[in-house]
Amino acid sequence: MAYAGAIPLCGGKTIYxxxxxxxxYLTIVFAVVVLLGIVLNNKGAxxxxxxxxxxxxxxxxxxxxxxxxxxxxxxLGVGILFFGIWYNGSFAYFKRTYFSLLANLKLRTKx
Numbered sequence: 001m002a003y004a005g006a007i008p009l010c011g012g013k014t015i016y017x018x019x020x021x022x023x024x025y026l027t028i029v030f031a032v033v034v035l036l037g038i039v040l041n042n043k044g045a046x047x048x049x050x051x052x053x054x055x056x057x058x059x060x061x062x063x064x065x066x067x068x069x070x071x072x073x074x075x076l077g078v079g080i081l082f083f084g085i086w087y088n089g090s091f092a093y094f095k096r097t098y099f100s101l102l103a104n105l106k107l108r109t110k111x
Contacts, residue, residue, distance in 0.1 A: 024065055031058040034081065038088050050088035057081030 035058075038051050060077025064070050 024062070027058075027061055027065060031061070034058070034085065038085065041088055043088060046092070047088055050084045052084075053087055054081050054084030057084055 034054060035051060038047060038054055041047070057077045057080030060073055060080060064074040064077060
């Protein structure tokens with residue numbers, strides 16, 4: 001559910017200076033959908049941390065549309081938001097796999 005809200009939130013070109021309030025409202029609605037998706041996929045303390053990460057990305061998205069109208073800030077927010085969703089979903093599996101592969105490579109080089 002978090003990915004379903006993040007795709008419309010981060011897709012498309014929604015930054016332009018003379019936009020109405022509709023794009024900002026849609027951004028906020030999809031941000032709430034993303035945060036609800038993270039909360040519904042409860043994984044304990046990891047959910048709280050990923051919610052904070054995603055909230056930081058959402059703040060970057062909203063600030064890039066309201067205050068600074070900056071594409072780099074917008075894409076930074078997109079990256080932070082996707083990392084927050086990934087952190088709650090399958091980041092722990094990726095981290096375990098990556099470090100176990102590194103440990104196996106170090107053992108093989110010593111032999």
